[in-house]
Amino acid sequence: MISRFTAELATAVGTATFGAVVLGGAVEYGIGWDSAGPEPGAFPFYIGAMIVVASGVNAARTVMQRPLAGRVFLDRARFSRIASFFGLAAAFVLLSVYLGLYVATVLYLSAAIWWQGRYRPWVGAVCGITASLFFYFVLEKGFQVPLLKGPIEAMLGIY
Amino acid sequence: MENIASLFYGFGVALSAYHIGLMLVGVLLGILVGVLPGLGAPNGVSLLLPLTFSMDPVAAIILLTSIYWGALFGGSTTSILFNIPGEPSSVATTFDGYPLAHKGKPTEALSYAFLSAGFGAMVGIILITLLSSSVAEFALRFSSPEFFAVYLLAFCSFVGLGGSSPFKTMVSIGFGFAFAAVGMDSVSGNLRLTYGIDELLAGISFLVAVIGLFGIGELMLTIEEGFELAGIRARISVKDVLSTAATMPRYWVALLRSAAIGCWMGITPGGPTAASFMSYALAKRFSRNRDKFGTGEPEGIISPETADHSAGTSAMLPMIALGVPGSATAAVMMGGLMIWGLNPGPMLFVERPDFVWGLIASMYLGNVVAVILVLTTVPLFAAILRIPFSIIGPIIVVTCFIGAYTVGNRAFDLWLALGFGAIGYVFKKLDYPIAPMVLAMVIGDKAEDAFRQSMIMSSGSMKIFWSNTLVASLMAGALLLAFWPLITAGVDRLLGSVGAARRGHT
């Protein structure tokens, strides 16, 4: 279980870190203001600073005010649903990068509809293959928009 | 009235069986690319561009613009049904369109969107018919300071709207500006915030961010409740389309205001995306149903859609008269113009009246055709929502990622979309507003460029933003909007205390 307090604080730390990264990147290009107006890093610098300061205030408000005590961000059941959804989506992206979008689509839809949707395995497989073929013919053939392809397409001689 | 005569001449050019056939084909193809994941109007237009090489320019431009109209309508469909904007300019439509559809009223939501879009388009076309010559002259008065003021105006209309904590809003805006700054800085020619990563050279695409934030983020919120959601039992009938149409006149204030904003942003040119955001913001600010915005309020659909389409159509004028493309699609069409041997410019009206007025006449017809065609598809699209969520959910995930990939053919964008999905989910759960981030991404780098160009022109003097009546009134308008909440609060308090004082006396 994740409490709302933890979630707020973790997010504030996360946004502050992002702000700091922006600040670091901005300093490289000069943050001053010369006769030709602001230098390239000036806007990113102020933006980074704004994110860090605002994140700090958010964190401080979370800690000081404590109106969130006892409130739940995600309970166990919800957390496991979100984790399995996000994990599967991440796996889909990973598979896409190595095997191409078509193969990943078949695998992902089969798995998601079977495990998460509680359908029979063949329903997922049918959906996956149909969707993949649909995208291939519409995008690749119809509109000449190529999608990411992997070794299996290369073996089959599909370009 | 010379323009009216020219328009009739234009109808004479455009009204042939061949041209109307092309229009039908174009609109249908456009609706298709608008609805299909990963495809947008630019794809449809660039696909057919080589074909138009051997066509007559009038026929070619009718075909390509018809695709554009169709795609603009189609793009709203996915915004409303799945919270995935098909075009950048239909992001604001998701704010109320998606909730209304998921309250079991997809037919109403889609009908509101299409009808108001059709109205907006008509206003835009009438404007360019009547004012074609003076509009071009007006647009020539815009330089970098004016552009900056227009972006500031759009932005100020939006800040201070939401009920969220101002510091969370600041974080959200900061994220948007930071994402917009990644990549090549066109004023200095330097790469910024790329940290030596080649994948970041091209910057962070607005569409990829939106697909993640809205599409995937929204799915995560839905899935919290469980995977076994049933489909939405929506009553679907043609009668609903007609009864929705009958309620449209009730929203005449929103329609007119949004059309005015759209035309203004289309010509200046702030672009359709900024126009739809600004229109949504002003509708929320001035509506009696302010509190219902975000939960499926019809005005929240009508306002952005009207502005989007009036901006989209009126932006055709700066394109043909000045060679300033208002959108990615317009840029491709301008490339077409050059290939056909036409040079955009004020003289095009004199040299090729058949082309210009044929195009304008075809815009009337094309948009009417598009509204009719797209309305007949409403029941079909609304039926998709009846499919059980455990099947349609994963398909939407795949659709989102394919859409993200086709934006720039980059595998890296798949990871970005996933990351934005996580940001969207967490931000939404913790009441960080997402709309300001999206708006900051759209206008952030343009506003910065305009500001720095102005500074170069004025050698660093801020006075340039007050140097003529045009820019000064824009700036004043922006400041007025920014402080509007304070002003109204002040007026309320004043009136309130006066009222209280009176009551005290009696």
Place this chain on the structure above:
Amino acid sequence: MRKLISLSVALLASVPIAADAASWQPIKPIEFVVTSGAGGGTDNFARVVQAIILKYKFIDQAIIVTNKGGGSGAEGFVYAKMQAKDPYKLTFGTSNEYLLPYVARLGYKPADLTPVANMAADEFLLWVNSASSFKDAKAYIDAAKASPGTYKAGGSQSKDTDQILTGMIEAATGAKFIYVPFQGGNAAAVQLAGGHIDSNVNNPNENIGHWKSGAVRPLCVFSPTRLPGTAKVVGDMAWSDIPTCKEAGLPVDQFQMPRTVWLPLGVPAEAVDFYVDILKKVSETPEWKEWLDRNLQTPRFLAGKDFTDFIVADDLKSKKVIEAQGWIVK
């Protein structure tokens, strides 16, 4: 023994190349990588080549055009670098291929691509607003010299061809302008027509619309010879009536932007020859000539050594300005 192994490895490795030697033919779709956004000059260039190849069926395979214009085109070149040995990726660009790495830290070097051909040269002109009193280049330059840092010269992008040319003018005359970078040549054209800047160095097709409407005036062309085209464009002026900059007293005799085509590194030489042959055929079609005429581009087909010599010379000339302006990144 070791010698034998290395010999057999060498033989094995050479087999596919030997097979290609007959003459290389594409057996799958070809990707045209465009180093500009949709609608940009390079985009038009690639799409016209695509349309002509389609029309005459020079290649049996499908051609897919993808835009990778991020980072002023660097995105496309980095992509080409990563596609080493793939003869199905043809990259379209300008001089940005060898100039970009000077001014920004990028993930590729100019030598990471194989030059194929140059197909045309885009001309540059000096333009002023018609409402200004400047009738010739000398008057404008003299005025700019008299009050340095007040005249605003606009152009497309920063540290790119337009600013390099502005830098050349400054170096040659001693004038000093305020250079204002816009998003593209079209924006620079509108800003000049609206009188917000004093001059620009746009290509003919970027300004022709505003010239015809009487908003802008050409002063001279950065070419050793006058432009072709004797048909009257505006009043009694034709393209050929515009003096060369040298004639007009502005000693920058030549500046042009090449329209270049590239392949990744490590592709078979036969594939390069195949594309050179196709592009040569394209450059001889009436459609190609018509497109060049309309856009006032100069036909200049270069391949092989001619092309690499041209690159070296052009690179050297531009590098001087880039160094003088202090834009070089380490």
